[in-house]
Amino acid sequence: MTIAGTDLADTPAAAGLRAAKRVVIKVGSALLVDEATGRLRDTWLQSLADDIARMRARGQEVIVVSSGAIALGRRLLGLGQGVLRLEEKQAAAATGQIRLAHAYETVLGPHGIQVAQVLLTLEDSEARRRYLNARATLGTLLKLGAVPVINENDTVATAEIRFGDNDRLSARVAEMASADLLLLLSDIDGLYTADPGVDPTARHIPRVPRLTPRILAMGGGSRSAVGTGGMATKLAAARVAGAAGCAMVIALGRHVGPISAVEAGGRATWFDPETTPHTARKRWIGGRLSPRGTLTVDEGAVKALARGGSLLPAGIRLVTGRFQRGDAVAVVDPAGREIARGLAAYGDADARAIAGHRSAEIEQILGFRGRDEMIHRDDLVFHGGDMPATTGDDTEEAQAS
Ligand code: GLU
Numbered sequence: 001m002t003i004a005g006t007d008l009a010d011t012p013a014a015a016g017l018r019a020a021k022r023v024v025i026k027v028g029s030a031l032l033v034d035e036a037t038g039r040l041r042d043t044w045l046q047s048l049a050d051d052i053a054r055m056r057a058r059g060q061e062v063i064v065v066s067s068g069a070i071a072l073g074r075r076l077l078g079l080g081q082g083v084l085r086l087e088e089k090q091a092a093a094a095t096g097q098i099r100l101a102h103a104y105e106t107v108l109g110p111h112g113i114q115v116a117q118v119l120l121t122l123e124d125s126e127a128r129r130r131y132l133n134a135r136a137t138l139g140t141l142l143k144l145g146a147v148p149v150i151n152e153n154d155t156v157a158t159a160e161i162r163f164g165d166n167d168r169l170s171a172r173v174a175e176m177a178s179a180d181l182l183l184l185l186s187d188i189d190g191l192y193t194a195d196p197g198v199d200p201t202a203r204h205i206p207r208v209p210r211l212t213p214r215i216l217a218m219g220g221g222s223r224s225a226v227g228t229g230g231m232a233t234k235l236a237a238a239r240v241a242g243a244a245g246c247a248m249v250i251a252l253g254r255h256v257g258p259i260s261a262v263e264a265g266g267r268a269t270w271f272d273p274e275t276t277p278h279t280a281r282k283r284w285i286g287g288r289l290s291p292r293g294t295l296t297v298d299e300g301a302v303k304a305l306a307r308g309g310s311l312l313p314a315g316i317r318l319v320t321g322r323f324q325r326g327d328a329v330a331v332v333d334p335a336g337r338e339i340a341r342g343l344a345a346y347g348d349a350d351a352r353a354i355a356g357h358r359s360a361e362i363e364q365i366l367g368f369r370g371r372d373e374m375i376h377r378d379d380l381v382f383h384g385g386d387m388p389a390t391t392g393d394d395t396e397e398a399q400a401s
Contacts, residue, residue: 009265012207013249016270017262020181020247022061022142025052026170030187031253032068032100038075040068040103044256049107051259052147056113061142063177064104064149065170072096093154104149114146119153122163125172132326132343132379138177167230171237175244178277182241183262184234185253190269191218191231208271211239238271245277286341286381291330293321293348294338295355295374302333305340305382310373313362316355323348331375342380345371 017023027048034041052062070089073096074080079088101117108115118137124130141148150173152163163169167184174182194202208215219232238248251268255261262268275283297305301315311331323329324347331340344351351374353365359372 009263011265011268012270013251013268014263014265016181016247017183017249017259020060020179022063022177022179023055023181023183024063024065024170024174024177024179024246025259026166026182026184027064027066027068028166028184028186028253029067029071031185031258032066032103033071038071040072040099044254044258045103046107047256048258049104049111051257052108053111053113055259056111056145056147062147063138063142063173063179064147065166065173066100066104066149066151067166068100069093069096069151069154072099090155097151097155100151101149104147108147114144116141116146116148118148118150120150120169120173121153121157122172125176130326131176132345135176138173142177165230165233167233167237168240171240171244171246171248174241174246175280178244178281179246180273180277182237182246182248183259184237184248184250185258186234186250187252187254188231188250189252189267190250191215191235193218204267205269206267208238208269210272211235211242242271242274243280245273245275245280247271247273281378282381285328285343285379286383290328291321291341292323292327293319293329293344293351294332295319295329295344295351296332296334296336299334301331302339305331305380306384308377308382310377311340311342311375311380312359312372313351313354313374314356314358316351316374319348319351319355321348323351325350329375331380339384340375340380340382342375345374345376345379 032041032045033039052064055062070084070092073092073094074084076095076099077092079092084092097119101115105115120134124134138148150169152166152169163172170182170184189204191205191208192202193205196202216235219235234250241248248271249262249268251258251262251266295311295316296318297311297315298317301311304315305311321329323344325345326343328341329344330338331342333339346354350366350370354362354374357365362372363369
């Protein structure tokens with residue numbers, strides 16, 4: 001296939017990359033920062049920005065997860081080439097992150113693209129209240145046309161609450177943002193049957209339909225994790241992304257125009273997702289989370305939900321239970337049957353205060369302007385009256401004790 005003189009390849013990675021709507025691109029330190037000098041690889045970064053601008057121009061949403069803060073910061077602080085202590089790494093990250101964010105701004109700005117820096121910790125993707133906030137912020141940035149550039153908040157994250165590597169962080173970001181593709185730009189062009197640095201018979205795998213134990217063993221978990229460029233963490237990322245309905249690509253990122261190279265048929269490995277992001281999220285809300293409270297709604301709200309709408313405060317008659325913003329709650333019809341589940345945009349005290357009121361009154365009642373919806377339709381699963389009346393107990397906690 002040829003469009004405007006460009007050869008477009010039909011490898012799974014090339015086709016998948018062109019078809020994706022929301023793409024998370026993970027950029028490793030080794031691509032961005034020259035190992036010998038500790039300086040940014042400007043020409044390469046420029047070419048990445050050109051690729052991103054092309055993706056945006058054809059209507060794709062792009063989130064970048066970029067490493068490089070520590071690698072840049074260590075030179076700026078004169079920390080030398082040796083192994084850094086934790087505090088030195090954190091100091092380097094604090095310094096290098098400024099340079100990193102500025103570099104993205106410098107290369108994307110001329111394309112008319114706003115860059116937004118987002119620093120996350122593991123907790124932001126796990127604690128529900130913060131998860132909902134981070135998700136909403138990313139959604140808003142994308143809607144406004146910005147490119148979020150994300151890194152781990154290395155300066156404050158302590159060992160036990162770290163993602164530790166940006167492969168895993170990028171998979172969590174993909175999950176949180178309901179992305180449909182995660183592209184890992186790496187120092188290896190995909191998954192091999194064995195470590196190609198050691199075994200000359202190792203074969204490249206262009207497509208992984210399912211993460212079987214045999215595939216996972218190719219990451220080196222059972223043998224040695226060295227030499228395959230952190231393949232084990234990449235497969236861990238594939239698992240998180242796949243379960244969230246997000247496909248993943250591992251591609252060589254070194255050459256100039258790394259994304260164009262994949263689209264032109266450059267060697268890469270494509271991992272099929274297990275489901276769609278929409279289904280994964282609905283499953284997560286409807287199944288895994290146990291409700292902490294109930295919202296009893298009127299007939300008008302029942303009809304709105306059945307049509308796929310959001311739950312507005314006006315339709316709520318009664319609020320029971322104790323919950324925080326981001327917790328799961330059950331929605332109950334006037335006859336007491338559970339008809340939906342969703343993530344509450346307000347805690348129970350605020351929910352009681354605004355129940356029965358129009359959204360335009362929220363600010364006056366609470367003193368701040370939150371969401372118009374009590375549960376946004378993206379955060380809601382409607383299942384009609386086919387669930388038993390909820391007891392409000394928490395099976396997650398019951399299992400844990
Ligand atoms: N967050 C680290 C940094 O920006 C990198 C972590 C990684 O590369 O996996 O320097």
